[in-house]
Amino acid sequence: MPIDPDFPKNHKVTGIHRHANPDYFHFVWGPGRLADASDDENVKNAYAARDEEIVPLGVHGTFVSVDWDVCIADGGCIEVCPVQVYEWYRTAVDVPAKDVPNTTSPGNGESHAKEGRKDYTDKSDPIREKDCIWCMACVTVCPVTAIKVEQSNTQFHENAKLSFGK
Numbered sequence: 001m002p003i004d005p006d007f008p009k010n011h012k013v014t015g016i017h018r019h020a021n022p023d024y025f026h027f028v029w030g031p032g033r034l035a036d037a038s039d040d041e042n043v044k045n046a047y048a049a050r051d052e053e054i055v056p057l058g059v060h061g062t063f064v065s066v067d068w069d070v071c072i073a074d075g076g077c078i079e080v081c082p083v084q085v086y087e088w089y090r091t092a093v094d095v096p097a098k099d100v101p102n103t104t105s106p107g108n109g110e111s112h113a114k115e116g117r118k119d120y121t122d123k124s125d126p127i128r129e130k131d132c133i134w135c136m137a138c139v140t141v142c143p144v145t146a147i148k149v150e151q152s153n154t155q156f157h158e159n160a161k162l163s164f165g166k
């Protein structure tokens with residue numbers, strides 16, 4: 001089940017994920033639904049090993065968007081992005097994914113390698129969303145169509161900024 005291309009209309013902003021550099025932040029859209037990640041053996045085993053429950057997580061980012069319910073921690077997007085928009089969230093803040101909205105990440109995710117994930121509970125996080133140069137490489141490489149890059153969605157981002165006083 002790919003990312004919903006109309007998620008800004010079908011979801012609402014449920015949180016903001018901040019970066020230690022205040023120039024960077026992205027919105028989180030929910031409520032989400034269980035999708036590919038909850039059926040993936042690597043992901044299921046990794047959650048079990050941590051004794052964490054797989055729950056709906058929603059979409060991180062608005063114009064560079066990763067559906068965390070679809071993301072199976074492949075990491076191709078992290079490796080292919082020419083401007084390091086993404087990081088493995090868990091290499092920066094090692095908390096359950098459901099707790100990431102309304103937190104601040106230092107933005108120091110250690111690895112931009114595909115195999116740099118902490119484990120398969122990790123997710124690709126568009127931590128430097130505003131640096132995107134619209135090359136679409138991440139969209140092409142994702143094996144589960146978890147990513148949508150849509151320049152016109154910047155309007156939804158701007159609208160959400162007003163709600164959050166940004």
Ligand code: SF4
Binds near residue numbers: 137
């Ligand atoms: S579209 Fe290109 S620049 Fe933008 S996040 Fe994807 S890989 Fe990076």
